[in-house]
Amino acid sequence: MMQTLQQLRSGQLAGAVRLQLRGGLTDFPREIFDLADTLEILDLTGNALSALPDDLPRLHRLRIIFCSENQFTELPAVLGRCPSLTMIGFKANRIVSVPAAALPPQLRWLILTDNRIEQLPAEIGRCTDMQKLMLSGNRLSALPPELTHCGKLELLRISANKLSGLPEWLPAMPRLAWLAFAGNPFSEAAMPPAASISWGELHILHKLGEGASGVINQATFNGEPVAVKVYKGAMTSDGLPEQEMAACIGAGTHPNLIPVLGTIPDHPARLPALVMPLVDPGLRSLAGPPSFASCTRDVYADHQRFSAEALLGIARGVASAAAHLHARGIMHGDLYAHNILNCGTGKAVLGDFGGASRFEPGSALAAALERLEVRAFGYLLEELLERCEEELPLVRALANDCLRPAPATRPAFAEALARLAAA
Structure with a gap:
């Protein structure tokens, strides 16, 4: 639940383990340090911050910090001195630089999706507890070979970068199980052919659900129930919507997959969209x-x-x-x-x-x-x-x-x- 700066300043949040503040913050509220003995999760997503205070390590119990959708141009070096920090999320900022000092050695989960990063420091190899590394939507042309020292790495997202290929050592990493690399120069491919279904041929009924990449609505097409997925058109933690669409179409028909009936070329908001059969509601x-x-x-x-x-x-x-x-x-x-x-x-x-x-x-x-x-x-x-x-x-x-x-x-x-x- 989101809290307010007024609640923090009045002392209402004393003893809080989790704090979420949004509302155009341009400076880190010093009152947060009043929670130093209890605060474990700090979420400052959706503000206008560009720096963190040098004494951030006073939050000695802080395990997780989110500063996505702010105005950082560099991953703050002070993060590396936070004694308990294991998860860092700085998605959708303007980050160009990742200093070696910004990476705490006990880091398990790093989210830097949708920034402007061209290079990672070799010192990322010191993060030997790293399990999850999310780097889609940056400008990386190479991965540091020192990443091989992160033997616990299980999930890696490097879609929509500038990689000319996957390094040979990457698929050989012992625990890597979930990898996304679409939208790089070496993996770009034309959209497979698919039937076109006009927006006017669909009768939209109601929303079925929403995920990171799009909204799914139930509709009818030629009198039959269908699902219509309209993509948000933005970078997700996994990659780009058009890459997801291409994979869905390219997957073809299989009894344990959801087939694609067609694409929608004329969505009113010009958003990419797919039409699929409606799955059994019992699933x-x-x-x-x-x-x-x-x-x-x-x-x-x-x-x-x-x-x-x-x-x-x-x-x-x-x-x-x-x-x-x-x-x-x-x-x-x-x-x-x-x-x-x-x-x-x-x-x-x-x-x-x-x-x-x-x-x-x-x-x-x-x-x-x-x-x-x-x-x-x-x-x-x-x-x-x-x-x-x-x-x-x-x-x-x-x-x-x-x-x-x-x-x-x-x-x-x-x-x-x-x-x-x-x-």
Whole structure:
């Protein structure tokens, strides 16, 4: 819940663990230091700040800071001296420079999406606890090789930069499981052909949901119920809307994917949009997205359990969909339970292509990217097995193989699917 500067100054927020202030702030309110003994999460997103005070480390319990949508041109060096800071979010600023001193060694999660960064310091390799690094929408032409020292890195977003290729060492990182790189010079590709559906042919009924990249409405087209996704046209944490659209169209038809019926060339606000079949309303997300605490792992309901039949149905469906995508030169990039729709009895649909990237099928890079994504599938199997009503030793063995630190020793999706069929 958002608080006000007046509440802070009056002492109403004494003892607060979390503080969120918005309202055109141009200077860091000194009254925040009155919370030094309790404050753990500070959110100053949506202000006009360009600097943080030199004595910020007085907030000795501060674990998480968000200063997105402000006016910073440099990541403040003082962040590196904050003793408990593990998560930093400075999305959508004007940041050009990332000083080495700004990176606390205990950092786990760094969000610098949608800035103007051309280079990362080699010292990022000192952040050996880093699990999540989000750099989409910058001007990076290379990644520092010292990033290989971040052996715990699991999620990396580098879409919409100026990279001429992926470094060979990147897909070989032992724990990397979720990677998005679309919209770089080496990965740009023409939009696949798709049917055109005029806005006037659609009858919009009501909003179904909203995500980082767009709004989904229920509509009718030729008398049939459909879903219409209208993209916001802005950079998301994963990348660019047009890259997501291209991946959705390029994915083609598969029983465990949502097909595309067509694109809308004449949206009234000139926004990109897709028309898709309306999914079964009985389908629900398998889990919730990661929390601050879980960082890279999805959050399941406490009571959630799966029968062996349901687990195998979900696993087979997702493995089949992933094998289909990789054969078409598409890496999903966000293969997570929260992006899987499930009816509770084993039917599964893999959705949300916001992190998807395209590559040349059959290349050495293609094989490396598949083994990278297989690790994400291994995490999914591990999570399902933790909540299964029965022990499934063959699936447990497959999960362990998918999670091997050496990517080249992991099975491909086709092998995983064959092993699941025999389980």
